Every structure is written in structure tokens, then in C-alpha cells.
Amino acid sequence: MTKIWGKRVFSSSLLDSRFLFLAATVVGVLLTLSIFAFMVMLGLPLFSVHSLTLLLTQAWAPDQGLYGVFPFICGTCAIVSLSLLIAFPLSLGNAILIHLLAPRRLARFLHQVVKMMTGVPTVIYGFVGIFFLVPLVREWFSRGSGMCILSAALLLALLISPTMILVFLESFSAIPATHLRALEALGGTRRQKLLHVILPGARTGIITGLLLALGRALGDTMIALMVAGNATAQPESLLDSVRTLTAHIALVMAADFDSIEFKTIFACGIILYLWTAVLTLSLRCLHFNYAKSSHDQSL
Amino acid sequence: MDSARSRLQVDRNHRKTVGEVFVENPRLTCRDIDVFYGEKQAIKNVSLDIAGNEVIAMIGPSGCGKSTFLRCLNRMNDTIDSCRVSGNIVLDDEDINQPGVDVVLLRAKVGMVFQKPNPFPKSIRENVAYGPRIHGLAADRNQLDEIVESSLQKAGLWDEVKDRLDDSGTSLSGGQQQRLCIARSIAVSPEVILMDEPCSALDPIATAKIEGLIDELRENFTIIIVTHSMQQASRVSQRTAFFHLGDLIEVGSTRQLFTNPKHQLTEDYITGRFG
Numbered sequence: 263m264t265k266i267w268g269k270r271v272f273s274s275s276l277l278d279s280r281f282l283f284l285a286a287t288v289v290g291v292l293l294t295l296s297i298f299a300f301m302v303m304l305g306l307p308l309f310s311v312h313s314l315t316l317l318l319t320q321a322w323a324p325d326q327g328l329y330g331v332f333p334f335i336c337g338t339c340a341i342v343s344l345s346l347l348i349a350f351p352l353s354l355g356n357a358i359l360i361h362l363l364a365p366r367r368l369a370r371f372l373h374q375v376v377k378m379m380t381g382v383p384t385v386i387y388g389f390v391g392i393f394f395l396v397p398l399v400r401e402w403f404s405r406g407s408g409m410c411i412l413s414a415a416l417l418l419a420l421l422i423s424p425t426m427i428l429v430f431l432e433s434f435s436a437i438p439a440t441h442l443r444a445l446e447a448l449g450g451t452r453r454q455k456l457l458h459v460i461l462p463g464a465r466t467g468i469i470t471g472l473l474l475a476l477g478r479a480l481g482d483t484m485i486a487l488m489v490a491g492n493a494t495a496q497p498e499s500l501l502d503s504v505r506t507l508t509a510h511i512a513l514v515m516a517a518d519f520d521s522i523e524f525k526t527i528f529a530c531g532i533i534l535y536l537w538t539a540v541l542t543l544s545l546r547c548l549h550f551n552y553a554k555s556s557h558d559q560s561l
Numbered sequence: 562m563d564s565a566r567s568r569l570q571v572d573r574n575h576r577k578t579v580g581e582v583f584v585e586n587p588r589l590t591c592r593d594i595d596v597f598y599g600e601k602q603a604i605k606n607v608s609l610d611i612a613g614n615e616v617i618a619m620i621g622p623s624g625c626g627k628s629t630f631l632r633c634l635n636r637m638n639d640t641i642d643s644c645r646v647s648g649n650i651v652l653d654d655e656d657i658n659q660p661g662v663d664v665v666l667l668r669a670k671v672g673m674v675f676q677k678p679n680p681f682p683k684s685i686r687e688n689v690a691y692g693p694r695i696h697g698l699a700a701d702r703n704q705l706d707e708i709v710e711s712s713l714q715k716a717g718l719w720d721e722v723k724d725r726l727d728d729s730g731t732s733l734s735g736g737q738q739q740r741l742c743i744a745r746s747i748a749v750s751p752e753v754i755l756m757d758e759p760c761s762a763l764d765p766i767a768t769a770k771i772e773g774l775i776d777e778l779r780e781n782f783t784i785i786i787v788t789h790s791m792q793q794a795s796r797v798s799q800r801t802a803f804f805h806l807g808d809l810i811e812v813g814s815t816r817q818l819f820t821n822p823k824h825q826l827t828e829d830y831i832t833g834r835f836g
């Protein structure tokens with residue numbers, strides 16, 4: 263009697279928890295979708311005056327009736343890709359150094375430093391940027407104010423690296439020790455260990471770290487506001503000041519609620535949203551296809 | 562039990578290996594091997610010859626140093642930070658325990674099979690081809706395919722996998738995986754193969770297959786096998802070495818050691834009085 267009762271309690275609590283998980287998932291998905299719907303709704307009035315193509319391709323000159331965010335898209339694109347270009351190889355190298363190459367003590371020290379860096383507030387990085395990096399860039403190139411794509415990308419690279427390194431390290435240490443032993447016993451060198459076991463085995467983790475960094479770089483507002491210069495003109499070189507989509511949103515927030523300027527921030531939001539979604543999905547697909555065909559790959 | 566313990570105390574003071582430590586024309590010569598993990602000594606002054614084309618079994622209670630001794634022979638102890646190995650281990654007129662020795666070449670000469678089958682998460686073909694590839698043993702694709710086929714054949718796996726060479730190595734059964742690992746290690750044509758409890762994760766049928774295989778491999782390789790099963794030792798080996806607390810207590814022909822042990826500890830162990 264009690265046994266049956268006990269069983270029932272067990273299964274119903276199992277049911278409950280399943281329901282809870284389902285509910286959490288549904289709420290999460292709904293929230294994400296409704297944020298998107300909300301942005302589209304609020305952006306609609308703008309699209310009725312201004313065609314989407316114009317918005318995406320025109321320059322930003324509200325006094326001439328031009329509300330295009332194209333320069334900001336370029337600015338974002340330049341800063342994000344440059345910072346990833348710098349940060350990804352550095353982070354991967356750093357993770358390999360900590361995991362495989364450095365002597366035990368140095369490795370532990372570096373690991374701690376990286377962990378600490380993830381906790382530093384973005385605005386601190388911004389300060390360092392303004393008072394240290396920006397003057398340096400100005401001196402080096404003796405052109406412009408130093409508040410430019412290059413400065414922002416360098417700083418952003420510093421900001422996103424620690425997270426990436428930690429994710430990489432996590433995925434390196436998840437490699438089964440038995441595979442490493444097998445390779446050692448076959449006479450594999452450290453290099454072969456890295457290229458043939460660690461990196462292929464950590465593929466998923468590497469992609470995840472890259473995606474996290476990409477999201478962080480794309481979404482960052484503080485660095486862009488503080489050191490990218492916020493110029494609305496179309497950038498032409500890495501030393502030009504730019505405004506990113508995120509910085510644009512933050513700057514225009516203060517403007518009149520009914521103005522067209524204000525409505526453009528919803529367009530920016532939509533672009534950022536879609537951008538992240540498309541990049542994430544395509545990287546995941548790429549990875550999935552690669553994983554499927556990796557059987558034929560030689561070790 | 563208690564009497565075994567007390568005998569053990571007495572024996573600690575004079576532990577010289579009894580039996581036939583030396584052989585004529587040894588393939589592998591070990592002299593005065595000491596192994597320390599930090600302060601703790603795991604192998605105590607062990608000397609042992611291993612002949613070519615023999616299967617020698619290492620038995621002894623858990624923690625007596627069988628795996629540690631085995632790992633000296635392909636320098637796998639190098640990968641353990643706290644581990645220090647001293648003594649001479651001569652293979653082909655070269656002392657492989659010297660710092661200058663190229664461990665990559667050594668490990669091509671001394672292969673190893675582990676307790677748990679550990680194929681790479683790659684195709685069956687790639688698992689076997691990997692060793693020859695990194696050691697540059699094949700001039701072209703055809704030659705590599707030949708090595709893969711002959712290794713799988715020697716490991717008694719060819720007929721079971723010849724139609725699915727591109728399937729993942731991990732899709733095989735445990736026993737097949739272990740034979741794949743054996744094929745992987747013989748693909749680089751080693752002289753010696755070390756096996757650390759190669760059947761302990763396998764069922765009796767898979768175990769019987771591997772044991773049969775070991776007997777066939779003896780023709781071309783010297784095999785050193787650690788086992789917890791005395792039946793297995795007597796089925797596959799010609800000589801047996803009994804370790805106890807880091808000492809090599811007794812070595813002898815397998816038949817003699819199991820039927821007529823010379824040392825009291827050996828007798829206690831094989832009759833199941835401790836261990």
C-alpha cells in the first residue's frame with residue numbers, strides 16, 4: 263500500500279519537474295520572441311515613412327532628412343571583426359600555453375589572472391582605454407584623436423579574451439585522458455597531441471567560446487561609447503572614429519520620444535538581434551556539418 | 562592471514578628475487594630498477610631479463626607496482642610529474658632509461674595496450690593508420706592500406722571489420738575495440754608489446770579471443786602482460802614474475818611458478834592466502 267503510494271509520489275514529482283522544465287523553456291523562448299516582436303512593432307512607424315533599404319544603406323544626417331544607420335553597421339562590423347581577429351588566436355594560444363606548455367606553477371598563475379580578468383567591470387576597461395590606449399594610438403599614428411576603430415577593437419579584444427580562454431581551457435580539460443595516453447604510448451609528440459587529439463576534441467568548446475565572445479563583442483556598448491569616438495560619418499580607415507549600433511541606441515535614448523531619430527534605435531535593435539541569431543545559427547550549422555563529416559578526416 | 566602478514570614482516574629484510582631472473586639472449590635487460598613517486602618507493606631494486614618471443618606475465622596483489630614497472634619499459638612514467646626512475650633498461654644495445662633517449666622512437670619499438678580499450682574517436686582505418694602515419698612508415702596510400710590490413714589481420718579483427726573500415730572505432734564492441742587497440746599498436750611494428758590487464762574490461766568470450774591472439778603474436782613480438790587472473794597467466798605466458806610491495810619476489814617458468822613456487826610469499830599468493 264505504502265509502496266504504491268510512494269511510487270505515485272515519485273512519478274508525480276517527476277512529472278512536476280518535467281512540467282517545470284518545460285515551462286521554463288517555453289517562457290524563455292516566448293520572452294526572446296516577444297522582445298523581437300516588440301522591437302518590430304515599435305519600429306513599424308519608422309518603416310512606414312522610411313523604407314527599410316534606405317534605412318540600411320543611407321548615411322545618418324537627420325538635418326537633411328537622412329536616417330540611415332549604414333555607418334553604424336559598418337562601425338560595428340569593423341570593431342567586432344577586428345577584435346575577434348585579434349582575440350581569437352591570442353585566446354587560443356593562451357589557452358594552449360596554460361593547458362599544455364607552461365610549467366605547472368606559471369600555468370596556475372596565468373589561469374588565476376585570466377579568471378580575475380573576467381570579473382573586471384567593463385567601465386574599468388573603458389577608463390584604461392581612454393587614459394592609456396587612446397593616447398598611445400594617437401601617438402603611434404599621429405593622426406586623429408585616437409578614439410577610433412583600432413582602439414575600440416584592441417580594448418574589446420582584451421575584454422572578450424578571458425571568457426574565451428576559460429571556455430577553451432574547460433573544453434581542453436574535458437578531453438578523455440585515455441586518448442592522450444593512447445597517443446603518448448604510440449610515440450606521439452606534444453605537437454601531435456595538440457593537433458590530433460586536443461584541438462579536434464575541443465572543437466565544440468572552441469566554437470562555443472567563439473560564439474560567446476562574438477555575442478559579447480557585438481553587444482558591448484560601454485567600450486564603443488568610451489573609446490570609439492561616436493562619429494556619425496562613414497568610416498574609411500581603422501583610425502576613423504565610429505559609432506556602433508549599440509552606442510547609437512544609448513546615445514539616441516535621450517532624444518525626443520516621438521522623433522524619427524528615436525525610432526531608428528528599434529531598427530538598430532532588430533539588426534543586432536538578427537545579426538547575432540544568424541551568426542550563431544550559421545556557425546552552429548557549420549560545426550554540425552563538420553562534425554558529421556569528420557569521420558573521413560584524417561587524424 | 563595473520564601468519565602471512567608476519568612472514569611478510571620477516572621477509573622485508575632479505576628480499577632477493579628467487580628463480581631465473583636471467584636468460585640467454587635477452588631482448589630486454591632491466592638492472593636495479595628503482596621507481597619513486599615523490600618520497601614513496603614503488604619499485605625496489607628490480608632486475609629482470611626478458612627473452613625475445615616470449616610472453617611473460619606479471620602478477621601480484623593490487624598496488625605492488627606491476628603497472629609502474631611496465632611503464633618503465635616505454636618511459637610512460639615520464640608523463641607523471643612526481644615519478645623518478647633509476648637503473649638500466651637495455652633494449653637493442655641501448656639504455657632506454659637515459660635522458661637523451663628519443664622516446665618517440667622508443668615508443669614505436671615498445672607498444673602498449675591499456676586496461677580499458679581506448680580507440681581514438683576516428684574511423685577504424687584511421688585508428689590503425691595513425692601510428693604508421695606519425696612515424697612515417699608508409700610511402701603512399703597503398704602502403705598504408707596494406708599496413709592497416711595486415712595489422713588488423715594479425716589482431717584477428719580483419720574479417721569482422723573489413724566492410725566497415727570507415728565506421729568509428731568506438732562503434733565496435735569492447736572486445737573488438739581492444740583488438741583494434743592491439744592492431745593500432747602492432748601497426749608500427751614494435752618489438753615489444755606491453756599489456757596492462759588487457760582483458761579486465763572484457764567478457765569471457767572476448768577474453769578468450771585476446772588470449773588466443775596473444776599466443777599467436779608471440780611469434781613476432783615479445784609480450785609483457787600484467788594480469789590479475791592466475792588462470793590467464795598460466796594460459797598465455799611462458800614465464801611469470803611475481804611482485805609484492807615493489808619487490809620482484811620470484812620469477813620462473815609459468816608452470817613451475819604455479820605448481821612449485823620456491824618462495825613462501827608466492828605460494829601464499831597463488832593459493833589465495835592473501836592479495
Ligand SMILES: Nc1ncnc2c1ncn2[C@@H]1O[C@H](COP(=O)(O)OP(=O)(O)OP(=O)(O)O)[C@@H](O)[C@H]1O
Binds near residue numbers: 598624
Ligand atoms: N601516479 C602516481 N602517483 C603516486 N603514486 C602512484 C602513482 N601511480 C601508482 N602509485 C603508487 O605506486 C604503487 C604501485 O602502483 P601500481 O599502479 O604500479 O600498482 P599495480 O600493481 O599496477 O596495481 P593494480 O593491480 O591495482 O593495477 C602504489 O602504491 C600506488 O599507490
Ligand SMILES: [Mg+2]
Binds near residue numbers: 627628757
Ligand atoms: Mg595496474
